[in-house]
Amino acid sequence: MNELSQRLTNLSKPLRIHLVGVAGSGMSGLALLLMGMGHRVSGSDKVTSSETERLQKLGLRFSSPHTAEAVDGADAVVYSSAIRPDNAALSAAREQGIRLVRRAECLAAILNTKKGIVVSGTHGKTTTSAMVAHGLREAGLHPSHYVGAEIPVLGQNARWSDEGEWMVAEGDESDGTLALYNTACSIVLNIEAEHLDHYRDLDEIKAVFRTLLSQTRGPVVYCGEDEGARSVCAEHEGAVSYGWSNSDYTAKEIRELRGATAFAVFRGEERLGEVELGIPGRHNVLNALAAIATCDKLGADFILVSRALNTFAGARRRFETKFLSKKLRIVDDYGHHPTEIAATIQTARQLKSGRVVVLFQPHRFTRTQALADDFGRVLAEADEVFVTDVYPASEQPIPGISGQTIVDAVKKHGGSLVTSVPDIATAHHKVGNALDEGDLLITLGAGNIHEPGTRIARDQKVLEGIVGSQSSDEVSAKLYEPMRRHTTMLVGGPAQFWIEPHTFKAFAEAVDYCRERGIAVRVVGRGSNLLVRDGGIRGAVIHPSGGEFGECHVNDDGHVVAGAGVRLKKLASVAQAAEIGGFEWMEGIPGNVGGALRMNAGAMGTETFDQVVSVTFLDEDGEIRTRSREEITAEYRNVQELRRNFALQAVFKGEKDTPENIKSRWDESRAKRRGSQPIAASAGCVFKNPGETPAGMLVDQLGLKGCEEGKAGVSDVHGNFIVNRGGAVAGDVLRLIERIKSKARGERNIELETEVKIIGEDEYSF
Ligand SMILES: NC(=O)C1=CN([C@@H]2O[C@H](COP(=O)(O)OP(=O)(O)OC[C@H]3O[C@@H](n4cnc5c(N)ncnc54)[C@H](OP(=O)(O)O)[C@@H]3O)[C@@H](O)[C@H]2O)C=CC1
Numbered sequence: 021m022n023e024l025s026q027r028l029t030n031l032s033k034p035l036r037i038h039l040v041g042v043a044g045s046g047m048s049g050l051a052l053l054l055m056g057m058g059h060r061v062s063g064s065d066k067v068t069s070s071e072t073e074r075l076q077k078l079g080l081r082f083s084s085p086h087t088a089e090a091v092d093g094a095d096a097v098v099y100s101s102a103i104r105p106d107n108a109a110l111s112a113a114r115e116q117g118i119r120l121v122r123r124a125e126c127l128a129a130i131l132n133t134k135k136g137i138v139v140s141g142t143h144g145k146t147t148t149s150a151m152v153a154h155g156l157r158e159a160g161l162h163p164s165h166y167v168g169a170e171i172p173v174l175g176q177n178a179r180w181s182d183e184g185e186w187m188v189a190e191g192d193e194s195d196g197t198l199a200l201y202n203t204a205c206s207i208v209l210n211i212e213a214e215h216l217d218h219y220r221d222l223d224e225i226k227a228v229f230r231t232l233l234s235q236t237r238g239p240v241v242y243c244g245e246d247e248g249a250r251s252v253c254a255e256h257e258g259a260v261s262y263g264w265s266n267s268d269y270t271a272k273e274i275r276e277l278r279g280a281t282a283f284a285v286f287r288g289e290e291r292l293g294e295v296e297l298g299i300p301g302r303h304n305v306l307n308a309l310a311a312i313a314t315c316d317k318l319g320a321d322f323i324l325v326s327r328a329l330n331t332f333a334g335a336r337r338r339f340e341t342k343f344l345s346k347k348l349r350i351v352d353d354y355g356h357h358p359t360e361i362a363a364t365i366q367t368a369r370q371l372k373s374g375r376v377v378v379l380f381q382p383h384r385f386t387r388t389q390a391l392a393d394d395f396g397r398v399l400a401e402a403d404e405v406f407v408t409d410v411y412p413a414s415e416q417p418i419p420g421i422s423g424q425t426i427v428d429a430v431k432k433h434g435g436s437l438v439t440s441v442p443d444i445a446t447a448h449h450k451v452g453n454a455l456d457e458g459d460l461l462i463t464l465g466a467g468n469i470h471e472p473g474t475r476i477a478r479d480q481k482v483l484e485g486i487v488g489s490q491s492s493d494e495v496s497a498k499l500y501e502p503m504r505r506h507t508t509m510l511v512g513g514p515a516q517f518w519i520e521p522h523t524f525k526a527f528a529e530a531v532d533y534c535r536e537r538g539i540a541v542r543v544v545g546r547g548s549n550l551l552v553r554d555g556g557i558r559g560a561v562i563h564p565s566g567g568e569f570g571e572c573h574v575n576d577d578g579h580v581v582a583g584a585g586v587r588l589k590k591l592a593s594v595a596q597a598a599e600i601g602g603f604e605w606m607e608g609i610p611g612n613v614g615g616a617l618r619m620n621a622g623a624m625g626t627e628t629f630d631q632v633v634s635v636t637f638l639d640e641d642g643e644i645r646t647r648s649r650e651e652i653t654a655e656y657r658n659v660q661e662l663r664r665n666f667a668l669q670a671v672f673k674g675e676k677d678t679p680e681n682i683k684s685r686w687d688e689s690r691a692k693r694r695g696s697q698p699i700a701a702s703a704g705c706v707f708k709n710p711g712e713t714p715a716g717m718l719v720d721q722l723g724l725k726g727c728e729e730g731k732a733g734v735s736d737v738h739g740n741f742i743v744n745r746g747g748a749v750a751g752d753v754l755r756l757i758e759r760i761k762s763k764a765r766g767e768r769n770i771e772l773e774t775e776v777k778i779i780g781e782d783e784y785s786f
Pocket residue numbers: 542543544545546547548549550564584588608609610611612613614615616617618619620621622623662663664665666667668703704705777
């Protein structure tokens with residue numbers, strides 16, 4: 021026992037210890053242990069988190085940010101590797117000559133006061149150390165523990181137990197500190213070339229593991245299936261191996277159950293019994309074998325350990341199911357090394373037959389650079405891959421290394437569906453939109469990649485609620501549908517919940533669900549009169565299409581009946597075929613019946629409501645009603661009653677006429693439109709005509725034709741059209757609109773009002 025361990029054990033003289041960076045998962049664990057031992061512990065961090073609040077309740081004296089005063093009177097100051105040398109608390113401690121202790125040194129000193137069990141290896145440390153701690157605890161051995169993440173079954177990431185003599189800790193090989201531990205038992209799961217920011221090569225990594233073994237007083241347990249672990253441990257006297265065969269402890273008769281794995285355990289030839297492990301994946305069977313062999317070596321009863329593994333729910337962020345429905349499963353996994361990722365994807369494949377979609381956040385520039393090709397190879401096994409920017413941890417960027425490095429590597433290995441989604445704050449939009457029924461989405465990485473998964477899970481739950489029990493014949497739905505796909509101007513951010521009902525009933529039920537829960541509802545047609553802002557539309561966007569909404573026929577009264585989802589051009593064609601005239605002005609209007617009713621669309625001197633006989637709509641109480649033309653007030657480009665009552669269907673009238681007359685008016689309308697309006701992507705006229713001078717003429721007179729903002733420009737053909745010159749965003753169009761309005765106001769004292777509907781949010785808010 022070293023001197024610090026001795027001072028830590030002398031509880032008649034509790035120490036006053038300050039932890040710099042106490043909010044981190046490793047440091048908060050130390051705080052728990054030191055407090056548990058009875059020392060007086062304080063901590064500082066630049067952030068306050070739920071973790072620091074929890075520690076405060078347990079007695080931690082917490083301060084934020086870091087200050088020099090925080091270390092006053094401390095016997096020792098412990099700091100994490102993330103703390104910079106010029107940190108205020110650390111500098112003050114150095115100046116005052118207070119003893120400085122690295123995180124791992126402190127852990128080693130605590131561990132050395134007990135019979136330490138260190139779980140080491142490149143992958144699986146957290147899960148395995150948690151299994152060992154849980155197994156020993158259920159077997160009544162009262163272990164203390166320290167693991168790298170919060171494990172639901174253990175309650176918290178660290179725990180001090182006065183009663184027991186054992187302490188299980190996850191050892192970190194990433195910076196060589198593994199060599200600090202003197203243990204009673206060591207477990208080596210696997211050894212691979214990792215952390216090449218710290219090590220020269222694999223041999224240097226192996227040397228650190230050899231040092232650990234030389235400082236181990238009791239059993240060494242290692243994975244016989246892993247070449248690295250075998251090469252270091254097999255020669256060690258009394259070392260115990262586990263694996264599929266030719267090992268001291270083996271697992272046989274493996275059966276994958278839904279989300280769990282059953283297997284039989286053998287010690288040599290002796291069958292110890294069955295285990296039903298509460299988490300899936302063959303790599304976890306190996307982790308469980310490591311725990312079983314260790315517990316067995318320490319004298320724990322197999323039956324009790326096996327029971328513990330049954331209830332082992334897994335580590336948070338280790339194949340953690342965050343959402344599960346008939347349509348979608350979302351799993352979060354901490355895997356950030358190719359071998360881990362391969363195992364995770366294999367587990368996902370075993371679970372189900374649908375697509376496996378991966379959202380991967382590379383972790384550290386050095387690792388991304390060193391292992392890009394391996395990442396590409398293993399990720400190419402997924403059906404679809406999305407890659408964010410690199411999570412830097414504490415590293416500085418390496419030029420030329422980014423998420424795109426991984427995208428290129430996946431393509432090189434034959435992965436065809438791979439997309440770069442650099443910004444983690446909005447990555448969920450593309451990923452969520454790409455998901456199909458039956459998919460399994462895995463968010464993968466050691467940084468904060470669980471956040472997009474959490475957002476998708478939250479919204480998918482609502483989406484499934486809106487759709488309810490209806491079949492895909494009645495309604496289809498998607499998350500985050502880009503509105504630029506549904507507007508004629510081809511701009512606009514995502515619709516949070518995109519709903520396409522095909523029946524009146526499905527429409528009514530979706531609206532009902534949203535209204536009851538305060539979810540905003542907006543109905544859109546063909547998006548020919550919409551300008552959707554780049555932050556997208558919060559809430560449900562309902563787009564009636566197909567089914568009852570796509571029906572268009574002539575009834576017994578000689579009127580044309582059309583669903584809200586029928587294009588005006590189609591309505592005009594059906595009338596023409598039945599030799600009903602009066603609809604020709606609709607030939608060039610890009611909108612649908614629903615939008616035309618709401619906006620009282622017009623052209624060539626005629627308006628929609630000139631021809632309406634009746635409108636069937638969903639009213640505010642959720643009832644479907646029909647009103648005749650006389651009961652509806654229609655203004656220039658506005659029908660107020662259809663703002664909260666949604667049009668489902670309408671009956672239109674025309675005049676019996678000859679095919680020749682109809683055709684000639686049709687051609688006339690087309691010629692006029694073609695001569696005066698642009699064909700480029702637009703939303704029709706942008707402004708309402710203000711009094712005397714039509715808006716187009718005004719813009720023309722102001723000399724604004726052809727002027728541009730970004731990729732949006734005023735049409736050279738018609739001054740009241742703003743066209744997308746390719747790749748414009750809503751922001752470009754909005755700036756152009758403001759420029760025109762301001763000039764009209766300044767030079768002509770005319771207040772232009774937009775005719776186009778501007779909807780949605782400027783910034784992403786969901
Ligand atoms: N004359 C011309 O050359 C042109 C005319 N237009 C006209 O612009 C309009 C756009 O049609 P479209 O592209 O389908 O519509 P949009 O998808 O552009 O929707 C426009 C607005 O109409 C309302 N709306 C849409 N469907 C319904 C419905 N079923 N019930 C109630 N309100 C509804 C919504 O307004 P809210 O949310 O406020 O209720 C929506 O914001 C049409 O009137 C179209 O004819 C468009 C371009 C050129």
